[in-house]
Amino acid sequence: DGGITQSPxxxxxxxxxxxxxxxxxxxxxxxxxxxxxxPGQGLRLIYYSQIVNDFQxxxxxxxxxxxxxxxxxxxxxxxxxxxxxxxxxxxxSKPSEGAPGTxxxxxxxxxxxTVL
Amino acid sequence: AQSVTQPDIHITxxxxxxxxxxxxxxxGATPYLFWYVQSPGQGLQLLLKYxxxxxxxxxxxxxxxxxKRSQSSFNLRKPSVHWSDAAEYFCAVRAGGSYIPTxxxxxxxxxxx
Numbered sequence: 721d722g723g724i725t726q727s728p729x730x731x732x733x734x735x736x737x738x739x740x741x742x743x744x745x746x747x748x749x750x751x752x753x754x755x756x757x758x759p760g761q762g763l764r765l766i767y768y769s770q771i772v773n774d775f776q777x778x779x780x781x782x783x784x785x786x787x788x789x790x791x792x793x794x795x796x797x798x799x800x801x802x803x804x805x806x807x808x809x810x811x812x813s814k815p816s817e818g819a820p821g822t823x824x825x826x827x828x829x830x831x832x833x834t835v836l
Numbered sequence: 837a838q839s840v841t842q843p844d845i846h847i848t849x850x851x852x853x854x855x856x857x858x859x860x861x862x863x864g865a866t867p868y869l870f871w872y873v874q875s876p877g878q879g880l881q882l883l884l885k886y887x888x889x890x891x892x893x894x895x896x897x898x899x900x901x902x903x904k905r906s907q908s909s910f911n912l913r914k915p916s917v918h919w920s921d922a923a924e925y926f927c928a929v930r931a932g933g934s935y936i937p938t939x940x941x942x943x944x945x946x947x948x949x
Contacts, residue, residue: 724879751935760845762926762941763880770935778936810879817935823868823887825937827879 723747724828726811731833733798733805741796741831743811750816752794753825756780757808766809769794770816798833806835838863838931842940849917850948857912857943859927868930869910870937871901875923883925886910897921922947 724745733739743752751770755763765778769788783802788794794813798805809832812825839862849855861867868887872880884895891903901912910927924944930937 726879753936755939760941763939765936768936808877812880814935823930824870824882824885825880827872827881829879830877832877 724811724813724826726809726828726831729829729831731831733833733835735835736800738797738799739833741798741809741811741833743794743796743828744792745794745811745813745826745828746792747813747815747826748791749813749826750791751814752788753812753814754778754784754786754794754796755810755812757810757830763810766796805833808832838867838929838934838938840927840929840938840940842925842927842943844943845941846944846946848946848948851919852916855912855914855917855921855945857925857927857945859910859912859940860908861910861927861929862908863929863931865932866905868932868937869901869903870928870930871895871899871910871912872926872928873897873923874926874942880926883912917945917947919947919949921945 727742753768754766767786769775785797810830811828814825841860870885871883874880886893886903924942926942927940928937
């Protein structure tokens with residue numbers, strides 16, 4: 721089955737620690753996205769990548785970092801610089817412009833990060 | 837810049853009643869419009885989308901939405917709600933030529949038996 725997987729589903733971190741959230745897709749999509757979701761605030765864009773080895777900051781990139789070394793993978797690192805990292809994190813992917821279905825994002829199941 | 841407003845934070849309906857969730861957008865030209873649904877602790881699932889053509893769009897799970905340019909709205913409707921429809925609903929807008937959609941803050945649907 722094609723889809724997007726995120727792991728782990730639940731993650732606990734102590735203050736001051738960096739942590740990396742995994743996002744993998746086997747949909748052959750070029751574009752990938754990371755969103756943060758807090759209650760009542762909808763989805764806010766952290767980073768996005770249109771193509772391998774390239775990525776751009778979203779609206780709330782401070783305290784986060786990403787890499788895109790492979791088309792299938794777009795890991796997100798939450799660094800100790802992120803002041804309030806407890807949230808639900810969603811990864812999404814989308815076909816490249818001009819490809820079928822290019823208009824729609826497909827979402828993973830999410831990772832809930834809790835800082836203790 | 838594009839923006840989306842979902843005026844209702846919570847909506848409560850009885851099972852079997854009709855439903856309308858509101859979405860207003862701000863964008864100069866005709867945008868791409870989407871409705872997603874999210875069950876607790878899950879990712880988002882696309883219900884329907886509008887790009888052009890017929891302004892009444894049919895989606896999955898019996899949902900439909902109507903694009904009204906004069907009102908800058910894209911409201912989601914369902915004639916008879918089921919208990920399993922209880923979830924968070926997000927409206928999103930994407931400007932033509934933009935790679936990035938903007939999401940509304942979501943409306944939480946509560947269904948009473």
